[in-house]
Amino acid sequence: MASLTIPKKMASLSELEKELAAVKERNRKVEMDKAWEISWVRRIIIAVLTYIVIILFFIVAGLPKPFVNSLVPTAGFILSTLSLVWFKGLWMKHHG
Numbered sequence: 118m119a120s121l122t123i124p125k126k127m128a129s130l131s132e133l134e135k136e137l138a139a140v141k142e143r144n145r146k147v148e149m150d151k152a153w154e155i156s157w158v159r160r161i162i163i164a165v166l167t168y169i170v171i172i173l174f175f176i177v178a179g180l181p182k183p184f185v186n187s188l189v190p191t192a193g194f195i196l197s198t199l200s201l202v203w204f205k206g207l208w209m210k211h212h213g
Contacts, residue, residue, distance in 0.1 A: 160195065160198050163194070164194060164195050167191050167194050168187050168191040171183075172184060175187055
């Protein structure tokens, strides 16, 4: 976070409006980033990509039933993302 400094002269109203607009824009971007991090769209995209990568690994490694066996680690990923939200809340409660 930027530190506040005391200006030598008073800022004009237009300068304050510009600064306020910049802060609002930054806050909007931060909120969008937060929303993306917890969105189901992001989780589904990562789960699908994880599934594809694991399938490819199983095929290259010559492991049996790559399409079925790749479901287990993908399901583990999805469960971990669900539990991380709970653990984050717990952590914030004790450290916030």
